[in-house]
Amino acid sequence: MTAATVTAPLGRKGKVQPLAALRQTGTMAWRSLVSVKHNPLELVDYSVTPIMFVFLFTYVFGGQMAGTPQAYLQYALSGIIVQNTLFMSMYTAMSLNTDLTKGVFDRLRSLPIARSAPLFGRIAADLAKQLWAMLLMLGLGAALGFRITGGLGGFLGATLMLMIFAAAVAWTAVLIGMLAGDVEKVQVFAFVLIFPLTFTSSAFVRVDTMPGWLQAWVNVNPVTHLSDAFRGLLLGGEVAGPVLWSLVWAAGIAAVFIPLAMRSYRSRA
Amino acid sequence: MEFAIQAEGLAKSFKETHALAGVDLAARTGTVLGLLGPNGAGKTTAVRIFATLLTPDSGWARVGGHDVVREAGLVRAMIGLTGQYAAVDEKLTGTENLLMIGRLLGMGRAEARARAAELLERFHLEEAAGRAAKTYSGGMRRRLDLAASLVGRPQILFLDEPTTGLDPHSRGELWDMLRGLVAEGVTALLTTQYLNEADQLADEIVVIDKGRVIAEGTPDQLKSQVGGQVLQLRPVHPADLTKAHALVREAAGRARIEGEEITAPVNDLELLPSVVRRLDQAAIPVGELTLRRSSLDEVFLVLTGHRAEPEQPEDDAPDVGEQEKVGTPS
Numbered sequence: 047m048t049a050a051t052v053t054a055p056l057g058r059k060g061k062v063q064p065l066a067a068l069r070q071t072g073t074m075a076w077r078s079l080v081s082v083k084h085n086p087l088e089l090v091d092y093s094v095t096p097i098m099f100v101f102l103f104t105y106v107f108g109g110q111m112a113g114t115p116q117a118y119l120q121y122a123l124s125g126i127i128v129q130n131t132l133f134m135s136m137y138t139a140m141s142l143n144t145d146l147t148k149g150v151f152d153r154l155r156s157l158p159i160a161r162s163a164p165l166f167g168r169i170a171a172d173l174a175k176q177l178w179a180m181l182l183m184l185g186l187g188a189a190l191g192f193r194i195t196g197g198l199g200g201f202l203g204a205t206l207m208l209m210i211f212a213a214a215v216a217w218t219a220v221l222i223g224m225l226a227g228d229v230e231k232v233q234v235f236a237f238v239l240i241f242p243l244t245f246t247s248s249a250f251v252r253v254d255t256m257p258g259w260l261q262a263w264v265n266v267n268p269v270t271h272l273s274d275a276f277r278g279l280l281l282g283g284e285v286a287g288p289v290l291w292s293l294v295w296a297a298g299i300a301a302v303f304i305p306l307a308m309r310s311y312r313s314r315a
Numbered sequence: 316m317e318f319a320i321q322a323e324g325l326a327k328s329f330k331e332t333h334a335l336a337g338v339d340l341a342a343r344t345g346t347v348l349g350l351l352g353p354n355g356a357g358k359t360t361a362v363r364i365f366a367t368l369l370t371p372d373s374g375w376a377r378v379g380g381h382d383v384v385r386e387a388g389l390v391r392a393m394i395g396l397t398g399q400y401a402a403v404d405e406k407l408t409g410t411e412n413l414l415m416i417g418r419l420l421g422m423g424r425a426e427a428r429a430r431a432a433e434l435l436e437r438f439h440l441e442e443a444a445g446r447a448a449k450t451y452s453g454g455m456r457r458r459l460d461l462a463a464s465l466v467g468r469p470q471i472l473f474l475d476e477p478t479t480g481l482d483p484h485s486r487g488e489l490w491d492m493l494r495g496l497v498a499e500g501v502t503a504l505l506t507t508q509y510l511n512e513a514d515q516l517a518d519e520i521v522v523i524d525k526g527r528v529i530a531e532g533t534p535d536q537l538k539s540q541v542g543g544q545v546l547q548l549r550p551v552h553p554a555d556l557t558k559a560h561a562l563v564r565e566a567a568g569r570a571r572i573e574g575e576e577i578t579a580p581v582n583d584l585e586l587l588p589s590v591v592r593r594l595d596q597a598a599i600p601v602g603e604l605t606l607r608r609s610s611l612d613e614v615f616l617v618l619t620g621h622r623a624e625p626e627q628p629e630d631d632a633p634d635v636g637e638q639e640k641v642g643t644p645s
Contacts, residue, residue: 061388066421073418081406084447149402153463156366158391159419 067160074167078141079174092137092179096130100186103250111251116191123187124204124277125249127180128269131208132244134179135215136236138172142223143232146314165311169216176212180205196282204279207292211272214296220307224314249273268295316380319344319471319502320365324374326526327360334360336526337374342502342519347493349517350506351615357526358506359399362475365504366396379471395464399476403459405449409440412448412459416466427466434462438492454485461492472496472503478512490516510615522618529618537614544581544606546590551600559601562593580617581606 062070082088103122108115111122145151145164154164184192194201226232246260247269253261264270271291278285320342327335335357342348350358363369364376367387376383379393403412410431417427435444438458443451448459457477464472474493478486493516497503507513513520514534522530522537530537546567550559553575563579564570566589570579581587587606594601 069421070419073415076418077404077407077411077415080411081404081447084408085406148405149398150404152363152366152368152398153396153402153416154419155368156391156394156396157416157419157467158388163419 062158062160067163070159070163071166071170074164075171075174076167078168078171089178092134092175093182095133096126096179096183097186099126099130100183100190104190119187119190119192120281121252121277122250123183123192124280125244125247125273127183127208128249128273128276129240129244130179130183131176131212132215132240132269133236134176135172135212135219136222136232136240137175137219138168138216139219139223139226139232139236140229141172142168142220143226143229146224147228151314161312165220169213169220172216173209173212177205177209180208194280196278196280200279200282203289204276207272207275207279207289211292211296214299214303217300217303217307221303221310224307224310243267244269247273268292268299271295316344318342318377320348320376320378320504322361322365322374322376325361325364325371325376326373327357327364327369327371333526335364335371338523338526338528340521340528340531342504344502345497345500346518347497347503347505347516349513349520350504350523351508351510351513351520352506352523353508355525356523358523359475360526361523362396362473362504362506366394366473367391392467393469393471395467395469395472397457397461397464397472397474397477399479403448403456403463406447408445408447409435409451409459409462410444412463413466416463420467430466434465438462439488454481454488457481457485457489458492461489465496470501472501474503474505476506476508478507478509486512522615524618530614538608544608546579546581546586547576547603547605547607548590548594548601549576549603551602555599558597559594559599562597562599563590566590566593576603 100119100123103126104115104119107122108118112118112120142165145154151164155161184194188194196204222232222235226235246264247267248264249269253264253270256264268291271288272295274288275285275292278288318341320340322341323339325335325338325340326333338357338361340348340350340361350361352358360369364371365378365383367383367390370384378390381389381393383390404415407415410428413431413434414427417430418424422430432441432444435441438461440455440458440462443455448456451459461474461477477493478489481489490512493503493505505513505516517534519533520531520537521528546563548559548563550556556572556575556577560570560572560577563577567579567581567586570577579586591604
């Protein structure tokens, strides 16, 4: 071994240069994605539940809900995708929690790298996985008869909308991942929070079929706005309201949770 | 630089617990400093401060001449850290784990790859290089973890109980690897509960208990602190034990019964003949009578007032082996 120490790209006083920080974030994202290669099951993990949901909602509920499975699929696929996006955001919490409890963060923090690189890298990689799952479900939906009637612009807009929201929600996941004692607690928490949140929305059922007291909540539920925006963009139609509200919610979630998440990340990881 | 690692008055509290209550220590460049103490003595807290993972409440610490708080980035560029549990990404292969560190440290793709291959070979992991780390045995993980801490060729290494939970064979391997690194000029701070590990590897030892330094020096100096040698005798008849103990204590000033044996520190060359004379006068037949160097175990006993006890094996490490350890069961 030579005596030369690798000169990490540090500036004076040991500050990490912005460009180096960006590259380190890229390396951390690579790390989160490359593991899929050795655990193909991880991909199935992201895909099996949504695929199951698509089939279940289309063929079991579809007939009664909308007359024909195809008609219901046209409505519900967007909701299924939104629900899956929220569930998948909890993978961010779980993997951060694992890094924390297994000591991986200790190793990373003892390296001369940007403190934020492990966090931003993870979020970037998880957004890529979100995109993959969304495309997979749209593809499957198309095979079962779902039609994007909003055109390419609608498709791109819907994708962007979903990713913006996912990026905001990722910060709640960061906070949960930092605060939870172990991975099992993250899972329990996600289940308890996300299930009622997604079902008391317009994701799967039209709001006007619900009792008035429930509508009062459902109409402010961010999942409703996101589902309506995503569906509206994909299928074409009036979307200004839902898109605006979804963006407001995303901004609100980000404004509240980014500082909280960063604070607990800095103190724990 | 005379001291690669240096600290003065280091203190850190967690809520009510004083993990460190004013610790001074220093490791000469190119040597191994052993930080010895039972569970909860504050060893890990000290390492985490040196590795810039924690900031001290008071006191200061310098690593490679840089302050760990004000110049944390510069410290990080010089150190390698191997934790108590192997901090590798279980989903990545051995190669990818090292590649990640190399890339994070600013190496090019080819350079990082070459460095990974070099380290995997050095730590006998070439065959497992392409397998996910979750398939590795405990010893292999530890080696990969140590390799990961060496990617950037650090001149200063922190090893926090690197062999806890390893079987004797893997432990021996890790010792050899550490010796090799020190021979290349690396300075290491090694925490351990294993007495003979500190004895084997450390040039100097600092013994801490309850967040305070209770002794320091070379292994030999520590041993001579309790009397350079220990007199050990076993009466033929266990019934004579109490009587013999009283006689030895009279002669040596201090003695204790351990099982069927009596031990006493030897500070005076006259002790041995004096003990023999007294035993002869009292007509106590002795089966065994020896003089030996005191072990660090006894040093610890004298220093802390509590016995070095073998720890309960950890759940995930049933193969702790028969090695002596300092500490109380957690």
